[in-house]
Amino acid sequence: MDCWILYDPIDLEQNRFFAERLRSSGEELGLECDIVTSDNMILDDAPEIVVSRTRDPELVSQLEDYGSTVFNRSSVSRICNDKSMTYSFVSRLGIPILPFTFGEPLPPGPPWVVKSCSGHGGAEVFKAEDEQEVKELLDRLSSRKPIVQTFATDPGRDLRVYVLGGRIIASILRSSDSDFRANFKLGGKAEPIDTPDDIKEMVRRITPELMADFIGIDFVFSDGQPYLNEIEDVVGTRMLYSLTDMDPARMYMEYICRII
Numbered sequence: 376m377d378c379w380i381l382y383d384p385i386d387l388e389q390n391r392f393f394a395e396r397l398r399s400s401g402e403e404l405g406l407e408c409d410i411v412t413s414d415n416m417i418l419d420d421a422p423e424i425v426v427s428r429t430r431d432p433e434l435v436s437q438l439e440d441y442g443s444t445v446f447n448r449s450s451v452s453r454i455c456n457d458k459s460m461t462y463s464f465v466s467r468l469g470i471p472i473l474p475f476t477f478g479e480p481l482p483p484g485p486p487w488v489v490k491s492c493s494g495h496g497g498a499e500v501f502k503a504e505d506e507q508e509v510k511e512l513l514d515r516l517s518s519r520k521p522i523v524q525t526f527a528t529d530p531g532r533d534l535r536v537y538v539l540g541g542r543i544i545a546s547i548l549r550s551s552d553s554d555f556r557a558n559f560k561l562g563g564k565a566e567p568i569d570t571p572d573d574i575k576e577m578v579r580r581i582t583p584e585l586m587a588d589f590i591g592i593d594f595v596f597s598d599g600q601p602y603l604n605e606i607e608d609v610v611g612t613r614m615l616y617s618l619t620d621m622d623p624a625r626m627y628m629e630y631i632c633r634i635i
Contacts, residue, residue: 376635377422378406379443383413383429386609390428393612396624397426404632424635426627428609430456430495446588446631447608454585455608458492459522465603468580473595473602475524478513481506486526488555491519495607502526502555529596530555531563533604536570536592537615537623540630541582545621546570547614565614574601581606588634589627 380397387394387410394410401408406424413429421441429435432452435445447455454460462472474482481487484503489512491499499519503509513521531551537544551563570578574594581592591610594601612623 376406376424378408378424378426378631379411379416379422380408380426381411381413381416381429381438383431386428387412390611393624394428396622397628400622400625400628401426401631404628406628406632424631426631427452430493430609432456444635446627446634447590448586448588451585451587451590452608455587455590455606456493456495457520458490458605459520460492461603461606464585465581465606468584470577470580471600471602472604473525473527473597475522478509478521478523481509481523482525484523484525488524488526489513489516489521490524491516491521493519495605495609496611525597526555527595527597527602529599532596534568534571534574534594534596534601535607535610535614536574536578536594537590537610538578538582538587538592539589539623539626540634541587543570543575543578544623544626545615545619546574547618549614565618567618571601577601577603588630589623 378401380394398408398410418441421438421443425438425443425445427435427445432449435452436449438445454464476482487503489501489503501512534548536546546568547565548568549563549565591607593604595604615621615623
């Protein structure tokens with residue numbers, strides 16, 4: 376059975392190791408795998424299976440229309456790659472999020488976080504200390520659908536929960552002494568921990584509704600309580616390879632082979 380490992384060109388250069396692990400794991404499991412980029416794929420040649428590592432729900436939807444089974448599907452990509460849609464989705468499930476607006480009126484603050492709805496990995500996320508900074512950041516991100524959010528009272532600390540096939544496989548607590556963003560690739564520290572019961576319960580509410588294959592669900596903390604921050608559709612795996620003995624690429628491809 377043919378399978379594409381689909382990346383955007385820039386992301387492929389930054390994540391070549393994981394792409395190759397997906398390909399080699401798939402081939403060991405009996406799939407015919409090719410690493411393909413979004414700029415040179417030919418829809419008429421779309422295979423039975425696509426492992427999408429792109430953040431383009433419209434492209435994923437086109438592949439589905441051509442008959443491919445895509446992991447993660449377009450509905451997941453659409454919800455996860457727009458933070459306002461993520462927040463709307465989880466709010467309906469009773470999952471707490473920090474207050475946000477599109478700039479008018481401002482949510483409780485200062486300070487505030489100003490971020491684009493489509494940013495990921497800690498990019499396009501900024502702290503604003505006053506209303507003038509908010510205005511400048513909104514102007515700067517105007518083409519990226521910016522939102523303004525109440526600043527968490529426990530900055531520089533968050534929890535990523537990795538979910539594969541609806542099951543939690545790991546939780547990594549990230550922290551930073553120098554940046555309110557705790558992302559690992561931005562220099563934050565990280566350690567595996569047991570998933571707290573209250574966060575397990577939130578994940579259990581999300582997974583059957585979202586129907587994702589492999590995602591990371593990120594939580595921030597304010598006044599000691601967890602709030603959902605974002606859901607990563609194209610979730611990074613550096614922390615799992617660095618901090619655990621897991622091989623998430625192999626686990627993902629084994630899951631896909633069970634599904635098909």
